[in-house]
Amino acid sequence: MAVEAVDVRWATTDDAESLAVVLCEMATHYRQAPLDHDRATATAMQWLHDESPAYPHFAMAFSDGAVVGLTSVAIAHPGIDLERLMFLKDLFVRGSARNKGVGRALIGFLANHCVSKGIGRIDLTTEDWNEGAQRFYGRLGAERHGQKVFLRLSGKALRAAAKS
Structure with a gap:
């Protein structure tokens, strides 16, 4: 496994196009409908424009000037012992750059x-079918944390909750 020279930094509005490229590839990987690239670029620009400088949400990886991966994160308050926590929503490496x-x-x-x-931990989830991700996080020392159940409010349930 050859380790590439990788530059990782917080994304800015200048990275909207690169972010869109990865979002489109990510949708396919995660078995979603293909994304329209122009829409993905416009959405990425809006997201990056709205980011708070105190809590950037996208970190992007580049190798030889090309985008090779991204993370999407959120910082939550409070965490254990009054330390904030980082929630890693997505970590995606483009197919050509894996391993x-x-x-x-x-x-x-x-x-x-x-x-x-002073952020005390990184919490994350992965799909139960994504064995490669589970092996990767395991090699990093991440432990399965069986105390929580992942739930989601979306679609009809989300709209109903908004009306209550």
């Missing part, structure tokens, strides 16, 4: 951010 150190570089970037900002 080359990109995922480790992204996690290292996030972990360094957490340590420097």
